[in-house]
Amino acid sequence: RMPRGRGMASLALYSDQELPDLSKHNNHMAKVLTREMYAKLREKQTTSGFTLDDIIQTGVDNPGHPFIMTVGCVAGDEETYEVFKDLLDPVIQDRHGGYKPTDKHKTDLNPDNLKGGDDLDPNYVLSSRVRTGRSIRGFCLPPHCSRGERRAIEKLAVEGLGALDGDLKGKYYALKNMTEEEQQQLIDDHFLFDKPVSPLLLASGMGRDWPDARGIWHNDNKTFLVWINEEDHLRVISMQKGGNMKEVFKRFCTGLTKIESLFKTKGHEFMWNEHLGYILTCPSNLGTGLRGGVHVKLPHLSKHEKFGEALKKLRLQKRGTGGVDTAAVGGIFDISNADRLGFSEVELVQMVVDGVKLLIEMEKRLEKGQSIDDLMPAQK
């Protein structure tokens, strides 16, 4: 059956006439998409109607990013990763350190398996945070979902979260009903998600109908937060000031497990399979979907020529403290795990804990004018 929608007239035209011009592009999609692949996949669609052009639009419209290598493609539903595997498998392989189509991913959400992590130096570590995403099976993903689907997801999420208790007890704040002051305060606290201005987000369709059915749920302490209908159906975040990553991760695992059981009692499950782990909108977030990190002061180390190399060896990534599209300010960096797929949750947070500990030691050496050569780690 012919795909509906944009490009329907285009099927009458030859594939080459439709092929995007990626000559100035530098993202994973642009590296992978070939003429032959485009010709083969352009007539396909998932059951919900998502097409190849839908998948790649964000990568066509955003040739590159100044700070990070972007993926340049998104999924519109769970099936996308199957129907368009010819494109997404090599993207995944390139993005996730050679992860093969036959590989299996392991999940470990047992916080007791994390060693240490409760003692990162608070003189350097300003805050600690772990986030992941979850998709609700049976619904299309944010680039593709309709208003009705998005509202249904919100309703389900709010019902599920409303059953949390103890230190996880909290409240839902729909974006639609928030005042601008409340919203700005939450953004400044790093609790809320940005109003959609990122071109990466906008070009993929995730900004449609904003702020309808978007919102944030958080517990009374503001240490456990859930974003609803931003880049994924749910983003689950555990965070607090200081360096006790162990506690952050424990709360993360406990909360996530509770949420998952609550959803199950309502007959819903999360999108997951043994190859890709948790299925999320962006191929970069497959697997654990986990980004665990700290805001840490590294004014000396960040100027050192081996800073980039140290991060790479530790399998860590740096960002500015305003989020993925920002630059670092005042020597304070957001340091987090670079991997998502092929390592478990415990393994990734362990890398952050061990790695940040080492980076702080390096910083202290440099403060005293000492060398850090002997501290350089082996490639993890």
Next chain:
Amino acid sequence: MPFGNTHNNYKLNFSAEEEFPDLTKHNNHMAKALTLDIYKKLRDKQTPSGFTLDDCIQTGVDNPGHPFIMTVGCVAGDGESYDVFKDLFDPVIQDRHNGYKPTDKHKTDMNHENLKGGDLDGNYVLSSRVRTGRSIQGYTLPPHCSRGERRAIEKLSIEALTTLDGEFKGKYYPLKEMTDAEQDQLINDHFLFDKPVSPLLLASGMARDWPDARGIWHNDNKTFLVWVNEEDHLRVISMQLGGNMKEVFRRFCVGLQKIEDIFKKHNKSFMWNEHLGYVLTCPSNLGTGLRGGVHVKLPNLCKHAKFEEVLTRLRLQKRGTGGVDTEAKGGVYDVSNADRLGFSEVEQVQMVVDGVKLMIEMEKKLEKKEAIDDMMPAQK
């Protein structure tokens, strides 16, 4: 910003109520016209090229209002949109175009000799300009067109334009190959169209694949310009410094006629019908698609209490000199005809010429601290 949900097959699993956009904070023509009943009736329809109701309205859902102008809030994806979705477009057209009825007929008059006068005071009028749009029959419109269609439109346009000669002899500059410096220069000269940042444009999908197959053609004098694949397939612009609107309009009519003749030789025609005149992407541009105006210095008049009333009576509209999304600076305004549909090209430019002449007289009076009460025009 694209738009996967527009061909999302799952949305029909939800009721019309569940899918109906929340327009409570909205103030645009679409929000005023769209009822739940209309939505119910049209939501599962599509044009032959696959454009849906949700495609039409996405820009209006995503952009609740505009600080300076009443936006339309819906676009056409092809010529058929105005027919398949007439239950929405007819009331929008009626509201936007002063009660224009579904049974009304539109008249075209592109005979520049029918314009009386038109040489305005160069001490006040800095520049004069007339623009319109044209759509090429057989292709979908910018919110919906595929890369292949867009490139075909570009190719056809270049072929046609390069045969122009005499005062119209010129050259095509594809956006893809322009340097940033060239591009900025053309924007500052008011010759080029903006890089897509306007949320109105972005939300409707017109910026997809930018800058692929976009460009500007202009004659050597830069007094006759054609924009290819911005908000419409073609935007044709005649302009020059100073107040000789008569000359501008002459060049406009002659050039446009030549372009149409060349297209006809290639068996291409412009989208036109006797009810809506020239069919363009935005319902506000139906009819003549003509916006004729001047940049004029009115520092005294613009502060006068009756400035707005004068404009309304003269059927004129004001904008800042940077285009539709900008504010006026230094008392210099862009003043143009407010109407597009239901008046011919000659009639509209006549209104500009006569109206601006009057406003300059008012300005001169106010300079001398004299009253303008006796000059107030009747409602045209």
